Amino acid sequence: MTSSAVIDKSAPTRTVKLRSMSRDRTWALRWSYFFLTLFAIFALIPPLYMLITSLKTSAEISAATNPWWVYHPTLSNYVELLTSNQFLTFFRNSALVSIFVVTITMLISVPAAFALARMRFWGSATLATGVFLTYLIPETLLFLPLFKMFVVFGELTGIQLINKWYVLLIVYPTLTVPFCTWIMIGYFASIPKELDEAAIIDGATWFQTLTRIFIPVALPGLIAATIFAFTVSWAQFLYPLVFTTSTDQLVLPVGIITTLIKGDVFAWGQIMTGALLGAAPPLIIYAFLMDYYIAGLTAGATKG
Amino acid sequence: MADVTLRKVFKRYDDVEAVRGIDLDIADHEFVVLVGPSGCGKSTTLRMIAGLEDITDGDIMIGGDVVNDVPPKDRDIAMVFQNYALYPHMTVAENMSFGLRLKRYPKAEIKSRVDEAARMLDIVELVDRKPKQLSGGQRQRVAMGRAIVRNPKVFLFDEPLSNLDAKLRVQMRIEIKKVHQKVRTTTVYVTHDQIEAMTLADRVVVMNNGLIEQIGTPNELYHHPATRFVAGFIGSPAMxxxxxxxxxxxxxxxxxxxxxxxxxxxxxxxxxxxxxxxxxxxxxxxxxxxxxxxxxxxxxxxxxxxxxxxxxxxxxxxxxxxxxxxxxxxxxxxxxxxxxxxxxxxxxxxxxxxxxxxxxxxxxxx
Missing domain, CATH: 2.40.50.140 (Nucleic acid-binding proteins)
Known part of the structure; x- marks a missing residue:
């Protein structure tokens, strides 16, 4: 009794006819390259313009020269920003908020998704839909009631959360938790039922089933959710604009806008530099986790 | 090892009665096959023995103890699933030892048990591979290995060969029989394939519509069927x-x-x-x-x-x-x-x- 696969040597060798697939496929490829190039140009022009502007002095920016060319490149904008305490404070606040929000989100939504996907309890299906519906309520609708809630909370308890960077740790999860829970429900649901039954028979508790089977198996989904939570908290603008005002409490997107625009004077060079530097962390994270992220996004489509 | 007893076992889902009061005595070391068409309640019965489904009424005993409310992990059973249910992120050895590791067995003991099971199933050279690098037959061996290393009181098989092609199915059937002859663990095996039932079982339980039609050795069922259903179900071509x-x-x-x-x-x-x-x-x-x-x-x-x-x-x-x-x-x-x-x-x-x-x-x- 052998356990190795048998190779049928008599089977005809397959010859690929290049011709037959050529015409349609070649044109399809040409069109996709055309549109992809077009889209890439469209998407990359703004960052390119930001980069060009960030290398110019204020004088050159306001001079009537070719805006797409740098005649006297300078790193002064970068030096100024990176040596300014203010900018570093924004950066630190952003980083703290994002890291904590990602952690809080994952700690809530992974167990929540596991419970909603696997532990059949009364109303679990309705609850799962409810979680998703909360994500559909736009933040422009939520920020006033939320603000009011924090004010009332402050009056009742004396704990002032408004205008503290850590208020965002409570506010951002209202965006990230529903969405991350929802995608994690999807990933967990795609794991065959027999896998947790096997784990239960093997003697695993619910918690062990989650940590030792579900999380490793759904890792691509977990990473996709993490990236999402990070991106949302890093780039969020409306909530920090509303909930924080003092310069030492601001996060990067709001900080750049409020401190580098003085009245009607726009420090374009520094604004662009700040935006570019601000965009760097998500970019680096994407670059490292891109493969996982794409695998995660398409997992549902390819799993048999 | 132990005997398994079912007394007036019922399973009701909302308005469907999947199992309608069955009595069954499985002796220690016995290989019993539950067979019947899909929807006859055989899988539900097996899952109730495993503890994966609650029983609506009646008693299930393993080794003389009523296990109605005992969680699966404390029933000392092992189960082999139709789709293998191997943990995809673990190697073969890790898959087989998962249960033992959860119970904090000593490392040396785990290793010796895994090695022994791997030898018995002829998968020694596969222990460091991941499930996706294995063929269907190999995966099913690993699933069996995972059951064997636990050395449970009862083996439960839920249509383990249904995903394999015809030739491999015959091969694995013999393999399962060999394993049972070696380890002698009480086995309950579910299949819809009457040939599998006949060839593997000490006794066959033919089920239909949530009830047991007849229990007997393969020869008894073949030569002395009790009902038209059994007479028509056992034997190919049919009576x-x-x-x-x-x-x-x-x-x-x-x-x-x-x-x-x-x-x-x-x-x-x-x-x-x-x-x-x-x-x-x-x-x-x-x-x-x-x-x-x-x-x-x-x-x-x-x-x-x-x-x-x-x-x-x-x-x-x-x-x-x-x-x-x-x-x-x-x-x-x-x-x-x-x-x-x-x-x-x-x-x-x-x-x-x-x-x-x-x-x-x-x-x-x-």
Whole structure:
């Protein structure tokens, strides 16, 4: 009794006819390259313009020269920003908020998704839909009631959360938790039922089933959710604009806008530099986790 | 190791009764196969023994202890699933040792158990691979290995061979039998394939509609089915059924199939059926191998008759023949040397010593 696969040597060798697939496929490829190039140009022009502007002095920016060319490149904008305490404070606040929000989100939504996907309890299906519906309520609708809630909370308890960077740790999860829970429900649901039954028979508790089977198996989904939570908290603008005002409490997107625009004077060079530097962390994270992220996004489509 | 007992076990889902009160005694070391068509309650029964489904009513005992409310992990059972259910992120060795690691067995003990199971299943060279690098048959071995290393009281198999191709299925069937002969663990095995049931089981439990139709050794079920369902389900090709009634011709009991065809019954059969009303609607059940080509020297109880063949299927060691009788298709089995041709008349013989007589209304074998 052998356990190795048998190779049928008599089977005809397959010859690929290049011709037959050529015409349609070649044109399809040409069109996709055309549109992809077009889209890439469209998407990359703004960052390119930001980069060009960030290398110019204020004088050159306001001079009537070719805006797409740098005649006297300078790193002064970068030096100024990176040596300014203010900018570093924004950066630190952003980083703290994002890291904590990602952690809080994952700690809530992974167990929540596991419970909603696997532990059949009364109303679990309705609850799962409810979680998703909360994500559909736009933040422009939520920020006033939320603000009011924090004010009332402050009056009742004396704990002032408004205008503290850590208020965002409570506010951002209202965006990230529903969405991350929802995608994690999807990933967990795609794991065959027999896998947790096997784990239960093997003697695993619910918690062990989650940590030792579900999380490793759904890792691509977990990473996709993490990236999402990070991106949302890093780039969020409306909530920090509303909930924080003092310069030492601001996060990067709001900080750049409020401190580098003085009245009607726009420090374009520094604004662009700040935006570019601000965009760097998500970019680096994407670059490292891109493969996982794409695998995660398409997992549902390819799993048999 | 232990015996398994089911007492009046029910399973109700909202308004569907999946299992409707079954009693079953499985002895220590026994290999019992639950077989039946899909939806007959066999998988539900197995899952109730495993503890993956609550039981609505009744008692399940493993090794004499009632386990109705005992969680699966404390029942000391191991289960092999149809789709293998291997943990995709773990190697073969990690898959097999997962249960032992959760129970914090010493490392050396785990290793020796995994090695032993791997040797028994001929997967020693695969222990460092991930499940996706394995073929279906190899995956099923690993799933069995995962059950073996736990050294449980009871093995539960839920259609373990259904995902394999026909050739591999036969191979793995033998493999499962070998493993059972070695470890002698009490085994409950669910399948819809009656050949698998016949070849593997010490005893077969035939289920239909949430009830047990019959329990018996493979030979008992084959030769002495209790109901029409069992008679038709066990055996391939299936048993033939023909409407018939009994009548007396010249003081001898005959079985009449059509206006033209009636056979005298062998004395033993006539004695057994003497109390049956001559007007009762009955069914004659006869297996294909008991309809053969007529031989010149007829044995007692073997009666000749003439038919025109519709289809013949040469199988090599035998030829299956099909013909119509009173609107029903009948299958017989003749020697490959017999002159059987489609569309041609042929003289066949029916062996009434091996007939079954059924009550058409109740389906019970008389």
């Amino acid at each position: 033939n059924f023909m409407a018939c009634r009994l009548e007396d011709v010249g003081g001898k009991m005959h079985i009449r199939l059509t206006d033209r065809i009636a056979f005298p019954l062998p004395p033993a059969r006539a004695e057994r059926y003497k109390t049956i009303s001559r007007t009762d609607k009955l069914l004659l059940g006869i297996r294909p191998e008991h309809i053969t080509e007529a031989s010149p020297h007829a044995e007692p109880g073997v009666e000749p008759f003439d038919v025109v063949l519709d289809v013949i299927e040469p199988m090599g060691m035998e030829t299956m023949i099909y013909f119509m009788m009173e609107g029903g298709e009948i299958c017989g089995r003749v020697s490959p040397n017999a002159d059987a041709r489609a569309g041609a008349p042929m003289r066949l013989a029916i062996d009434l010593n091996n007939m079954h007589l059924l009550d058409e209304a109740t389906g019970a074998v008389i």
